[in-house]
Amino acid sequence: MYLFGKLHLLRIILILIFASAQLTAFAQEAIIKAGKLYTIESEILNEERKIAVFTPDGYAEGQVTYHVMYLLDAEWNFKYVAALLDKLTAAGEIPGILLIGVVNNNRNRDLTPAGKNDNPARFGGGKKFLDFLTQELQPWVKQNYRTHPYSILAGHSFGGLFTVYTTMEEPERFQAYIALSPSLGRNGEQQVKKADAYYEQNAPIPESIYVAVGNEGGYTAISTKKYAHILQDQESGLRFKFEKLEDSSHESITIEGFIHGLKFIYEGFNLEQFPELDEIFLVEEHYKKLSERFGYELKVPESQYQRFAREQMVTKEWDYARFILSQYEKHYPGSIELVSLKADLNLLTGDFKEALKYYEMLNSLGVESESLSRIIKELKD
Structure with missing residues (x-):
């Protein structure tokens, strides 16, 4: 003694x-890491595609699986979204997320659903691109990284249009969606009209959808508000949120929008919002409920x-x-x-x-x- x-x-x-x-x-x-860039061969698209990957802090040392965020327009969005994920995870706002960035080859072709008068060489290849994501890219990610089935699809402008399209074309392929300033005025508001009919049928829905527009006018703002009104009125149990981000333009909305979208999807992770959880057993019970929502065990x-x-x-x-x-x-x-x-x-x-x-x-x-x-x-x- x-x-x-x-x-x-x-x-x-x-x-x-x-x-x-x-x-x-x-x-x-914490150290912000650079992503890795891969080239994979797509039989569906008959071309090579570049894919950027960012792993969360601690990935290399652990054995846990991670949610996956599939990010469109990676050549513009990947670097800062990786930094946002890193910061939000460190702040306890979201869990660690594996980021998969899809670099464009032919943006107009891939990110637009087929329209009546589209030239298929230039527009309307959305279905083939979605098949590439779900039949080739998702299996490749699962084979090469430790992933949990919960995944997010996120896009802006044409990428937002494609994201909205996917929520109805194959909603079960992703569990959550972030669509920022989606170009929903295209083809006579084709996807808005589709949504009006789709949600009347009690069709399959994803877990969460977040949509936002900036301080912008034109068809994008008008059509997106119509789409939001349709989703806000339906009673299918969908978690949906629409925002107009007044301090952002069509081009600058991505930073604020991705932060808001991720916080909405992972609402409940930031315990500072729950001052009543003032005992460890209450926190453990809170995370038990979150685990039930996301379909796997989330640790305090x-x-x-x-x-x-x-x-x-x-x-x-x-x-x-x-x-x-x-x-x-x-x-x-x-x-x-x-x-x-x-x-x-x-x-x-x-x-x-x-x-x-x-x-x-x-x-x-x-x-x-x-x-x-x-x-x-x-x-x-």
Whole structure:
């Protein structure tokens, strides 16, 4: 047993405060990665297609599966959407998402549904392009990456038109859709008229659809509002949201729109919106309900176990703090922050031998700092 005077113990706790800040920074450090670019051969389209892939932070080290976001017009949208996903995931707004960007070969041809007077060499190849996405690209992604069946299709302008088209042509292929400033005025509002008939038939629907327009006029704004009115009036259980983003134009809507769309799809992930979830068991129950909605188990974020454990340590509820850390360990057994909290708890409860064990474990896991070295030295003296 180690014997410490009060002043000696206070010195260690003061060092601990600074060390904890450094360890937290170490654990939360994030790096924005560049995507990988692949070329795959499409038999359906009879051409090569370039595909960009961005994996979420921690993908290479883990074994979990991920939701997938299929992003159209990747040559324009991929880099900043990858950064948005990275930031929203780190902020706890959404889970980690695998981003698949589809680079255009012939944008007008691929992203437009067939119309009455279309020249097929220039427009109206939407069905073949959808077949490419669902019959070739999705299997390729599943074969090469760890994916969960929940997937999102997202597009802007002609990409938004194609996204709306897909919600009715093959709605089960994607579970959620983001359509920004969709060109729904094309071909005499063909897709708007189709939607009016489609939702009258109680036809299959996806889990969520988000649609937005910017501060823009013309057929895009008018037709999209008509489409939104149709979906808002139907009672099929579809989660649908329409917004007019006043501060965005047709061209600039993508940044704000993709953020809003992702937050809508993953509504409930940001626990700051639920102040009533003030006990760890309430948070676990909340995530259980989210898991039921998305069709697979969603883990409570590490940050929640850390928050509740620290709160109990501040109020000296030692047994409850130990219980929370035991729950934390079940879901994140290799967490560096978990080891740090175990060390802190043992120090505060006077079990200096156990505290030393966990601080030395941190050191062996690669955490190096002057503060940590001083704590270990103090505990050994």
